[in-house]
Amino acid sequence: MKALYFLPLLLFWGCAGEPGAGTDAGVSDWPFFRGDAGLRGYSAVELPEKPVLRWTYPSEARTASSPVVYRQTAYWCDKRGQTYGVDIDGNRCFAYNFATAVEATPMIYDSVLYIGRIDGYMSALSLEKQDTLWNFETMGQISASPNIVLFEGRPAVVFGSYDNYLYCIDKENGREICRFESGYYINGAVALMEHYFLSGGCDAWLRIIDGSNGQPSDSLLLDTYIPASPAIDGEYGYIADHSGNVYELVVRDGKILRSGKIVTATNDSGSFVSVPALSSTTLFLLSDDRYLYAIDRSSGAVRWKYLQKGPSGESSPVVCRNKVISCTRSGIVSVLDAKNGELLWEYDTGESITACPAVIKGYFYILTAKGTLFCFGDTPSI
Numbered sequence: 001m002k003a004l005y006f007l008p009l010l011l012f013w014g015c016a017g018e019p020g021a022g023t024d025a026g027v028s029d030w031p032f033f034r035g036d037a038g039l040r041g042y043s044a045v046e047l048p049e050k051p052v053l054r055w056t057y058p059s060e061a062r063t064a065s066s067p068v069v070y071r072q073t074a075y076w077c078d079k080r081g082q083t084y085g086v087d088i089d090g091n092r093c094f095a096y097n098f099a100t101a102v103e104a105t106p107m108i109y110d111s112v113l114y115i116g117r118i119d120g121y122m123s124a125l126s127l128e129k130q131d132t133l134w135n136f137e138t139m140g141q142i143s144a145s146p147n148i149v150l151f152e153g154r155p156a157v158v159f160g161s162y163d164n165y166l167y168c169i170d171k172e173n174g175r176e177i178c179r180f181e182s183g184y185y186i187n188g189a190v191a192l193m194e195h196y197f198l199s200g201g202c203d204a205w206l207r208i209i210d211g212s213n214g215q216p217s218d219s220l221l222l223d224t225y226i227p228a229s230p231a232i233d234g235e236y237g238y239i240a241d242h243s244g245n246v247y248e249l250v251v252r253d254g255k256i257l258r259s260g261k262i263v264t265a266t267n268d269s270g271s272f273v274s275v276p277a278l279s280s281t282t283l284f285l286l287s288d289d290r291y292l293y294a295i296d297r298s299s300g301a302v303r304w305k306y307l308q309k310g311p312s313g314e315s316s317p318v319v320c321r322n323k324v325i326s327c328t329r330s331g332i333v334s335v336l337d338a339k340n341g342e343l344l345w346e347y348d349t350g351e352s353i354t355a356c357p358a359v360i361k362g363y364f365y366i367l368t369a370k371g372t373l374f375c376f377g378d379t380p381s382i
Contacts, residue, residue, distance in 0.1 A: 027043070027044055027045060027360065027361050028360060028361060029069055029070050029071065029108075029360065030043075030067075030068055030069040030358040030359060030360055031068050031069070031070050031107060031108040031109065032068065032107055032145070032147070033066055033068070033105040033107065033144075033145035033189055033356070034189070034229075034231070034275060034316070034318075034356060035318070035358075035359070037147055037148065037191070037192040038191055038192060038193065038231060038232035038233060039189060039191045039229050039230065039231045039232065039275055040231050040232065040233055040277065040278045041231065041275060041276070041277030041278065041284075041316055041317060041318045041319060041356070042233075042277065042278055042279060042318070042319050042320075043318060043319070043320045043321075043359040044320075044321065045320050045321070045359050045360065045361050045362075046320065046321050046322075046323075047320045047321075047323045047325070047335060047359075047364065048362075048376075048377065048378045050345065051335065051345055051347075051364070051376040051377065051378075052376065052377065052378070052379060053347070053374060053375070053376055054090070054363070054375045054376060054377045054379075055089070055090030055375050056090070056372055056373065056374050056375070057084075057086045057090055057092065057372065057373040057375075058370075058371070058372045059078060059082070059084055059371035059372065059373070060370070060371055060372075061078040061079065061080055061082060061371045062078060062079050062369060062370060062371055063076060063077065063078040063079060063103075063355070063367065063369065063370075063371045064079065064103035064104075064314070064354060064355075064369070065077050065078070065102065065103065065104065065105045065106070065355065065367065066105040066145075066355040066356040066357075066358065066367060067105075067355065067358045067365045067367045067373060068105065068106050068107065068108055068358060069358050069360050069365065070108040070111075070127070072087065072088040072360070073085050073086065073087050073088070073093060073094065074086050074358065074365050074373060074375075075094070075106055075108065075113060076105070076106065076355075076367055076373070077098070077102040077104070077106060077115055078102065078371055079101050079102065079103065080097075080101065081097055081098035081099050081100045081101060081102050081117070082095070082096075082097050082098075083095065083096040083097070083098070083102075083106075083113070083115070083125065084373075085127070086373055088363070088375075090375060094127065094130065095130075096125060096130055096131075098115075098117060098123060100117050100118065100119045100121075101117070101118040101119070102115060102116075102117050102118065103118060103143055104116040104117070104142055104143055104144055104145055105144075105145040105189075105355075105356075106145065107145050107146045107147065107148065107157075108127070109148050109155060109171070110155070111126065111127045111128055112124050112125065112126055112127065112133065112171075113125040113126075113127055114146050114157055115146075116141075116142025116143065116144065116145070116146065116159055116161075117141075117142060118141045118142070118143075119141070120137055120138045120139060120140055120141055120142060120161065120162075120163070121135045121136065121137055121138070121142070122135070122136045122138070122142060122146065122157065122159060122167070122169060122174075123135050123136075124157075124171070124174060133174070134173060134174030135174065136167070136169050136174045136175075136176065138161035138162075138163050138165065138167065139161070139163035140161045140162025140163035140164070140185060141161070141162045142159060142160075142161050142162070143162070143187055144159065144160060144186070144187060144188050144189040144190075144229070145159075145189045146158060146159035146189075147159070147189065147190050147191075147192055148171070149168070149192065149195075154170065154171065154172070155171040156168050156169060156170055156171055156177055157169045157170075157171055158190055158192075158197065159189075159190065160182070160185075160186025160187070160188070160189075160190060160199060161185070161186060162185040162186070162187070163185070164181060164182050164183070164184060164185055164186070165179045165180065165181055165182070165186075166179065166180045166181075166182060166186060166190065166197070166199060166209070167179050180209055180216075182199065182201055182203075182205075182207065183201065183203045183205060184201045184202050184203035184205075185201075185202065186199060186201060187201075187202060188200055188201075188226070188228060188229040189229045190229070191229055191230045191231060191232045191237070192232070193232045193235070193237065193251060195210070196208050196209065196210060196217065196251065196254050197209040198230045198232065198237055198239075198251075199230075200222075200226030200228075200229060200230055200239055201225070201226060202225045202226070203225065204221055204222045204223070204224055204225050204226065204241065205219055205220070205221055205222070206219060206220045206221075206222060206226065206230065206239055206247075206249075207219045208251065208254055208256070210254045217253075217254030217255060218251075218254060218255050218256045220247070220249065220256060220259055222239070222241040222245065222247065223241050223243045223245055224241050224242045224243045225241065225242050226239060226240070226241055226242070227240075227241075227242050227271070227272070227273055228240065228272075228273065228274055228275045228316065229275045230275075230276075231275055231276040231277070231278050231283070233278045233280075235250055235251055235252055236248060236249070236250060236251075236297070237249040237251055238276045238278065238283055239276075240272035240274075240276065240285060241272070242271050242272075243271070244263075244271055244272055244287070245261045245263065245272075246261065246262050246263040246272065246276075246283070246285065246295060246300075247259060247260065247261055247262070248260060248262045248297070248300075261300075262295065262297075262299075262300030263293075263295055263300055263302065271287065271288045272285050272286070272287050272288075272293075273286055273287065273288050273312055273313075273314070274286035274312070274314075274315065274316035274317065275316040275356075276316075277316060277317045277318055277319045277324065278297075278319070279319045279338060281296065281297055281298070282294050282295065282296060282297060282303060282319075282338065283295050283297055284317045284319055284324055284326075284338075285317075286308075286312040286315070286316065286317060286326065287312060288311070288312050290307055290308050290310070290311055290312060290328075291305040291306060291307055291308065292305065292306045292308060292317060292324070292326045292334075292336070292341075293305045294306075294324075294338070294341060303339075303341075304340060304341035305341065306326075306334075306336055306341045306343070308326065308328045308332065308334065309328065309330065309332045309334075309346075310328030310329055310330025310331065310332050311328060311329045311330060312328060312329065313327075313328065313329035313352070313353065313354040314354040314355075315327040315328075315329075315353055315354055315355055315356055315357075316356045317357075318356065318357045318359055318364075319338055320359055320364075321338075322337065322338050322339065323335050323336065323337065323338055323344065324336045324337075324338050325357045325359070325364060327353040327355075327356075327357065327366060328353060329352050329353065329354065330352065331348055331349040331350055331351050331352055331353055331368065332346060332347070332348055332349075332353075333346070333347045333348075333349060333353070333357075333366050333374075333376075334346050347374075347376070349366065349368055349372070349374055351368035351369065351370045351372055352368060352369040352370065353366060353367075353368050353369065354369050355367040355368070355369070362377055362378060363375055363376065363377045364376050364377075
């Protein structure tokens with residue numbers, strides 16, 4: 001049995017031109033769920049003034065995955081285990097079948113796609129060879145996207161499983177480096193802050209793990225269970241619970257120096273359901289009362305809220321400089337002014353959306369639950 005603690009880890013963070021770079025996420029690639037290792041849901045890209053539909057790719061297979069983009073090709077997996085790669089012109093250029101159900105969003109690093117499966121395996125799939133490099137078995141389903149860190153100078157894959165463990169796996173050979181036991185099954189993606197790991201659980205605990213010694217460095221008990229992942233910007237972390245509370249944490253040296261509810265029960269239904277999207281001044285959250293909330297990060301005041309034309313689902317908003325993209329379970333894609341919540345653009349896909357948008361320079365992608373990929377840009381394809 002391997003040790004139940006993380007060995008020394010250094011976060012792969014902010015290296016120019018590499019996946020995970022925090023400041024320019026979305027400019028050329030969107031290889032992570034939520035764009036970067038902190039799960040900020042932020043892109044430095046400016047959205048088109050009047051987006052137009054360039055093309056759609058109908059896979060006709062249901063999916064819970066969000067799209068990721070690597071070298072101008074969008075990738076995702078469906079519930080039958082089929083992996084899709086669709087290029088910038090809407091043509092399928094990659095196909096692979098795991099022959100088992102997949103709900104998690106992939107992560108792509110160095111031309112390798114990493115994906116968790118419902119049967120409990122984490123798989124590494126070479127995009128160049130179109131074949132699996134390795135499979136690592138856990139004892140529970142994997143529902144969330146992995147993240148990437150450096151372990152002793154080598155990239156390693158980190159992810160949670162329903163077997164209650166958070167794993168660190170060697171990127172090259174799929175061997176376990178170490179694991180950490182949580183108090184409950186891990187349903188969300190892990191957010192990274194320097195060499196610390198932040199993970200929320202269905203047991204209502206937010207845990208911080210110190211990668212330098214492999215031990216928990218701090219934790220915070222929320223009012224109720226945490227339905228979505230945390231988001232991190234610098235030393236500030238944000239997390240929402242199912243009771244409608246939003247917490248801000250100041251984390252330094254693995255310790256929570258300050259924490260508190262910056263918003264409490266702002267909605268009648270009492271549940272925030274999305275991962276926060278973070279700009280430098282504002283966080284954006286979807287609630288199951290159908291509103292998109294814009295919350296001032298300094299004061300905790302609700303700057304504005306926008307009533308969407310349909311129920312919120314598992315999708316989370318993405319902020320792109322001065323605009324916000326938000327999707328509904330009923331299939332409506334909205335682009336709003338980030339400062340005042342004014343509706344700037346809207347599109348009805350006609351299909352339910354539970355995935356998060358993906359953004360790169362000149363384009364943004366929306367994947368429906370039915371498996372149709374929509375690509376929007378400046379001008380329509382010819």
